[in-house]
Each structure stands twice: as C-alpha cells, then as structure tokens.
Amino acid sequence: MRLPEQRVVPALRITDYERSKAYYVDTLGFTVDWEHRFEPHFPVFMSVVRDGMQVYLTQHGGDCQVGGLVHFVIPDVDAWHREFLGRGARVAEAPNADLGFRNMTIMDPDGNQLRFMEPSSGD
Numbered sequence: 499m500r501l502p503e504q505r506v507v508p509a510l511r512i513t514d515y516e517r518s519k520a521y522y523v524d525t526l527g528f529t530v531d532w533e534h535r536f537e538p539h540f541p542v543f544m545s546v547v548r549d550g551m552q553v554y555l556t557q558h559g560g561d562c563q564v565g566g567l568v569h570f571v572i573p574d575v576d577a578w579h580r581e582f583l584g585r586g587a588r589v590a591e592a593p594n595a596d597l598g599f600r601n602m603t604i605m606d607p608d609g610n611q612l613r614f615m616e617p618s619s620g621d
Contacts, residue, residue, distance in 0.1 A: 507545075509554040510610045511564045515542050517607050518555055522546045525585045526604070526612070528553075567611040575600045575616045 512518035522528045523546070531545035531552065541557030551570050556562065572578055575593045579602050582589065590611060591603035601615035 507552050508568045509556050510566045511562045512555045513608050521607050525587050564608045569613045572614050
C-alpha cells in the first residue's frame with residue numbers, strides 16, 4: 499500500500515465561516531474538499547486543499563484555539579507571494595530567508611499564520 503505524502507492534517511480555528519471560506523478559496527486559492535455540520539445552523543468543520551496540501555478549518559471552540567501556525571512546503575515562495583498579493587492576501591512576513599530557507603507568512607482573518615516555505619537548494 500502506498501501512503502499519501504501528507505499524513506498529518508492540521509486544524510485551524512475559524513470564527514466566521516463565510517469570511518474564512520472566502521479568504522481560503524478566493525484569496526489563497528484553496529478548494530473546499532468537504533464541509534460537515536451536525537445540524538444546519540451548527541458550527542462547521544471543513545477541509546480545504548491546494549496542491550495536495552490539506553487543512554481542516556473548524557468553528558468548534560473545543561477543537562483548538564485561534565492563533566495557530568501551519569507550514570506548507572511549496573516549490574516557489576516568490577511566485578506564490580506574487581499570486582497572494584494579487585488576490586489581496588494579508589502578508590505578515592514578505593519572502594525572506596530568516597529561518598535559513600526561503601519563506602513567507604500569510605495571516606488569515608482570525609490571526610492564524612500560514613507559513614509557506616520552499617526547500618533549500620541543498621535538498
């Protein structure tokens with residue numbers, strides 16, 4: 499059996515479903531994989547994906563707290579930075595090599611940090 503490359507799925511707390519969904523889909527280019535609610539007007543638990551990278555977004559207060567940090571390994575930080583700027587993303591840290599590799603940090607509407615990084619040329 500071949501295991502998928504990503505075997506851990508992080509969850510980030512969101513407080514406003516419509517605002518967060520629009521941000522992740524329209525601004526960051528993710529697609530909604532699925533959504534779940536126990537009842538029609540209950541909090542949502544959803545999965546968003548982009549380029550094989552999956553993140554859960556949850557309105558359930560008991561799942562986790564706002565203020566998470568998730569790292570995404572991507573091929574070209576500068577290209578994604580240009581794309582995100584063009585879509586109006588909130589860039590918390592522009593592309594840099596402060597951590598020893600090329601990276602940038604995007605902030606979602608709830609203050610969760612999404613750090614996009616590319617492998618060093620030595621990898």
